[in-house]
Amino acid sequence: METVFDSAELPAHDRIEAWVATTALALVTTEIRPLDPAAFTARLRSLSLGAVQLTEMSYAPLVSQRTPALIRQSDPEHYQVALVRSGHQGIEQARTRSLLGPGDIVLYDSSRPFDAMVDGSRAEKAAESVLLQFPKRLLPLPESKIAGLLGVRLPGTEGIGRLCAQFMTSLVEEHTSCTPRDTARLGHTALDLVTAVLAHHLDDETTAPAQSQPQVLFLRITSFIDRHLDAPGLGPATVASAHRISLRYLHRIFQQHGTSVRAYIKHQRLGRCRRDLADPHLRHLTVHAIAARWGFSRPADFSRAFRTAVGMPPSDYRALAQPAPAPPTCR
Numbered sequence: 001m002e003t004v005f006d007s008a009e010l011p012a013h014d015r016i017e018a019w020v021a022t023t024a025l026a027l028v029t030t031e032i033r034p035l036d037p038a039a040f041t042a043r044l045r046s047l048s049l050g051a052v053q054l055t056e057m058s059y060a061p062l063v064s065q066r067t068p069a070l071i072r073q074s075d076p077e078h079y080q081v082a083l084v085r086s087g088h089q090g091i092e093q094a095r096t097r098s099l100l101g102p103g104d105i106v107l108y109d110s111s112r113p114f115d116a117m118v119d120g121s122r123a124e125k126a127a128e129s130v131l132l133q134f135p136k137r138l139l140p141l142p143e144s145k146i147a148g149l150l151g152v153r154l155p156g157t158e159g160i161g162r163l164c165a166q167f168m169t170s171l172v173e174e175h176t177s178c179t180p181r182d183t184a185r186l187g188h189t190a191l192d193l194v195t196a197v198l199a200h201h202l203d204d205e206t207t208a209p210a211q212s213q214p215q216v217l218f219l220r221i222t223s224f225i226d227r228h229l230d231a232p233g234l235g236p237a238t239v240a241s242a243h244r245i246s247l248r249y250l251h252r253i254f255q256q257h258g259t260s261v262r263a264y265i266k267h268q269r270l271g272r273c274r275r276d277l278a279d280p281h282l283r284h285l286t287v288h289a290i291a292a293r294w295g296f297s298r299p300a301d302f303s304r305a306f307r308t309a310v311g312m313p314p315s316d317y318r319a320l321a322q323p324a325p326a327p328p329t330c331r
Helices: 012-026 068-073 143-149 159-177 180-202 210-227 236-242 247-255 261-277 287-293 299-310 314-321
Strands: 002-006 031-034 042-049 052-059 062-066 078-086 089-093 096-100 104-109 114-118 127-135
Touching: 002 012, 012 031, 012 042, 012 052, 042 159, 042 180, 052 159, 052 180, 078 159, 089 104, 096 104, 104 143, 104 159, 127 159, 127 180, 143 180, 159 180, 159 210, 180 210, 210 236, 210 247, 210 261, 236 247, 236 261, 247 261, 261 287, 261 299, 261 314, 287 299, 287 314, 299 314
Parallel strands: none
Antiparallel strands: 002 042, 031 062, 042 052, 052 127, 062 114, 078 104, 078 127, 089 096, 089 114
């Protein structure tokens, strides 16, 4: 992700004006009033996903308004789907007013006025959010129906909302391993998932287009796998049964994404093991204890799979990844 703005690089007296200009270019034009101008801080990073833009932001308490006059001056005709990661924020659009906290999702329309506020009465020094922005014409849902969801708090901690929140967060955390072709494909995936979330809250099964449904099912299945990696018996039969689909259909879904069920499970398990082996706080656990934590019940199988994937035994990887503990000092 490209860092577009970081207030730490600017003198305090230039930060607000620069933040207003940056958000106008990266998002939409708004009037911004920080609650404490002298202590204002903000940061914005951006990643292009084809026609979709992913933005990660943090900002001190403020009030932001998009007025009819600003809309007349400039309107990209975009929808914005924001996931609140920390802090508490208020939003009002289309006569709907909501208070949002961590894990909540909200939909904005750049063509309508809105008022937004980051709560400055709490202990939080800044709020953080991740935002997907895309042209309204790309959302395959009737605008008349979407209008009823503007400014509405949509939970991102359960069901389809949780899948969407996990996907947005994963994009921020894993983008460095994506190629340009990957990011373009991920933009399509983001649109499919947002469509499914909005259709779910419209309570109309016929609203979501058929082409988005297999993609959403794939995300639901991979989310299930990620939550059950510690189960040694996790395999294609377990996954298919949990989602009430046939093994044949399950394998077809993963083939369409260039992998297999078993390969995906092994890849995710090895990734968790690599993370734990590199964590100095888990130094007290043996290599095989870490492997068992993530479903590798047979040490020999784990060692073989790890060496094949990483190119070295897990004990060697741990020694390289973790700095040696400092020797005790004598007084």
